[in-house]
Amino acid sequence: MLFVLSSFLVNTLYTYLFDQKRVEVLTSANIIASTLSESFSEEYITKKIPQMSLEQNSRVIVVDTKSTVIYDSYLLTSLKGKTFINSSITTALMKNGKDSGNYYKEDGSWYIEAAVPIIKNSKPVGAVFLVLSGDSTEQVITHIRNSLLVLGLFIIIVVGIFSTTMASLVTRPVEKLTKFINNMPKDSLQKVEVTTKDEVGQLALAFNDLIDRLAELEDKRRAFVSDASHELKTPLSIIKLLSDSLIQTENPDPEFIKEFLSDMNNEVERLTRIIERLLNLTQMDSKQLNMQFVHTDMKEIMNEICKKLAPLASKKGILFSLNMIEDEVILPIERDSLVEAIYNIADNSIKYTEEGGEVVIELSRDLGNVFVSVADSGIGIPKDSVQKIFDRFYRVDKARARETGGTGLGLAIALDAVKLHGGYIEVNSEECVGSKFTIVLPYDEMKN
Numbered sequence: 001m002l003f004v005l006s007s008f009l010v011n012t013l014y015t016y017l018f019d020q021k022r023v024e025v026l027t028s029a030n031i032i033a034s035t036l037s038e039s040f041s042e043e044y045i046t047k048k049i050p051q052m053s054l055e056q057n058s059r060v061i062v063v064d065t066k067s068t069v070i071y072d073s074y075l076l077t078s079l080k081g082k083t084f085i086n087s088s089i090t091t092a093l094m095k096n097g098k099d100s101g102n103y104y105k106e107d108g109s110w111y112i113e114a115a116v117p118i119i120k121n122s123k124p125v126g127a128v129f130l131v132l133s134g135d136s137t138e139q140v141i142t143h144i145r146n147s148l149l150v151l152g153l154f155i156i157i158v159v160g161i162f163s164t165t166m167a168s169l170v171t172r173p174v175e176k177l178t179k180f181i182n183n184m185p186k187d188s189l190q191k192v193e194v195t196t197k198d199e200v201g202q203l204a205l206a207f208n209d210l211i212d213r214l215a216e217l218e219d220k221r222r223a224f225v226s227d228a229s230h231e232l233k234t235p236l237s238i239i240k241l242l243s244d245s246l247i248q249t250e251n252p253d254p255e256f257i258k259e260f261l262s263d264m265n266n267e268v269e270r271l272t273r274i275i276e277r278l279l280n281l282t283q284m285d286s287k288q289l290n291m292q293f294v295h296t297d298m299k300e301i302m303n304e305i306c307k308k309l310a311p312l313a314s315k316k317g318i319l320f321s322l323n324m325i326e327d328e329v330i331l332p333i334e335r336d337s338l339v340e341a342i343y344n345i346a347d348n349s350i351k352y353t354e355e356g357g358e359v360v361i362e363l364s365r366d367l368g369n370v371f372v373s374v375a376d377s378g379i380g381i382p383k384d385s386v387q388k389i390f391d392r393f394y395r396v397d398k399a400r401a402r403e404t405g406g407t408g409l410g411l412a413i414a415l416d417a418v419k420l421h422g423g424y425i426e427v428n429s430e431e432c433v434g435s436k437f438t439i440v441l442p443y444d445e446m447k448n
């Protein structure tokens with residue numbers, strides 16, 4: 001850019017200065033011509049021209065109408081008496097003689113020339129030709145060009161140093177961060193040290209935040225694997241214990257064998273249930289990608305669930321009822337997972353309600369949501385446990401859960417399924433009074 005700008009500037013200067021010089025030369029030639037128009041005698045010319053204050057080194061040639069030189073200010077190479085043919089003079093001597101000025105370069109030197117007709121009685125009687133060396137003008141331009149070159153070089157060096165320094169200042173922290181990430185051991189997550197508040201600092205903070213989240217996920221995954229192994233190991237250990245004692249007992253009586261085998265059977269059932277539920281959870285994780293939502297009548301689903309649960313409730317002597325709004329409630333749902341979610345919650349209510357209690361299931365909606373609530377008059381959940389009941393394998397009372405066959409996965413599965421439908425679950429519970437679980441699903445009457 002500097003180079004283009006400089007050459008443009010120098011070119012403009014050339015045109016401007018030489019044009020100016022040409023006008024000056026033309027003006028001088030005009031002055032001489034008008035002086036000589038008073039008297040065009042050789043004597044007058046030879047006397048008058050040297051008196052005029054002309055620029056040094058300017059050469060004045062006066063010719064008559066035939067281009068014969070009458071006067072030449074250069075005595076050494078005088079053309080006096082000779083015919084001087086020059087295009088500017090020819091133009092000046094034409095019928096309607098015109099002033100003409102020109103500049104050109106010849107043999108490495110610049111010249112500025114002008115020719116003006118000498119008019120006497122409205123007729124050209126000769127012409128004044130003035131030529132001046134343009135070297136001094138060129139010197140000025142050369143000087144400016146050299147200064148521009150030095151300035152340009154200086155700017156290039158300064159800008160070069162400045163931009164290299166700036167670039168390294170900006171890229172060094174990024175390089176440092178990249179190096180840190182690349183060198184991080186494959187089996188551990190480490191945080192980077194944040195030293196600045198600029199964009200790189202922000203990037204480092206975001207990176208550390210990501211590390212935190214990854215670590216949290218990793219912790220959850222570890223806890224899940226360890227909980228799952230523990231949950232699977234317990235029934236297996238019991239089966240092992242029971243079978244060992246059977247083997248070691250000599251001539252066990254049939255009643256004893258039956259009792260042991262029935263216990264072992266229970267544990268196998270429990271194992272199967274845990275594995276089924278774990279599979280259910282992992283399926284739910286992968287389902288997110290290819291879920292099939294079908295418009296389904298929620299009332300039909302509610303009836304189906306209640307039909308399954310009613311025998312369980314009546315077996316425990318629990319008053320079990322279903323209230324539904326009269327309108328149709330059609331929702332796009334993934335049927336299996338949503339049925340499982342509602343079933344798990346209602347099953348809990350029956351499971352955690354003492355004999356003679358009450359469980360009420362309700363289906364309702366407002367303008368933007370569909371609500372499925374399950375209220376019971378059961379044992380309730382302690383306040384500090386309410387947050388945890390949706391965690392995988394969490395049970396308020398492990399010993400009791402063992403009796404009831406609980407795996408602690410039911411609500412985790414329910415929450416996952418409801419989340420897949422864009423909803424959430426609300427819990428209100430008071431110990432020894434009862435609990436109310438409400439599934440809230442988004443509902444858009446226009447769309448559905």
Ligand SMILES: Nc1ncnc2c1ncn2[C@@H]1O[C@H](COP(=O)(O)OP(=O)(O)OP(=O)(O)O)[C@@H](O)[C@H]1O
Binds near residue numbers: 349
């Ligand atoms: N309606 C309820 N009343 C009282 N406690 C409840 C109720 N629902 C859930 N809980 C508590 O929350 C815990 C977690 O429930 P969740 O359904 O996940 O597991 P679970 O019922 O123990 O086992 P699973 O459902 O797999 O058979 C239960 O163990 C229980 O302590």
Ligand SMILES: [Mg+2]
Binds near residue numbers: 347
């Ligand atoms: Mg449950």
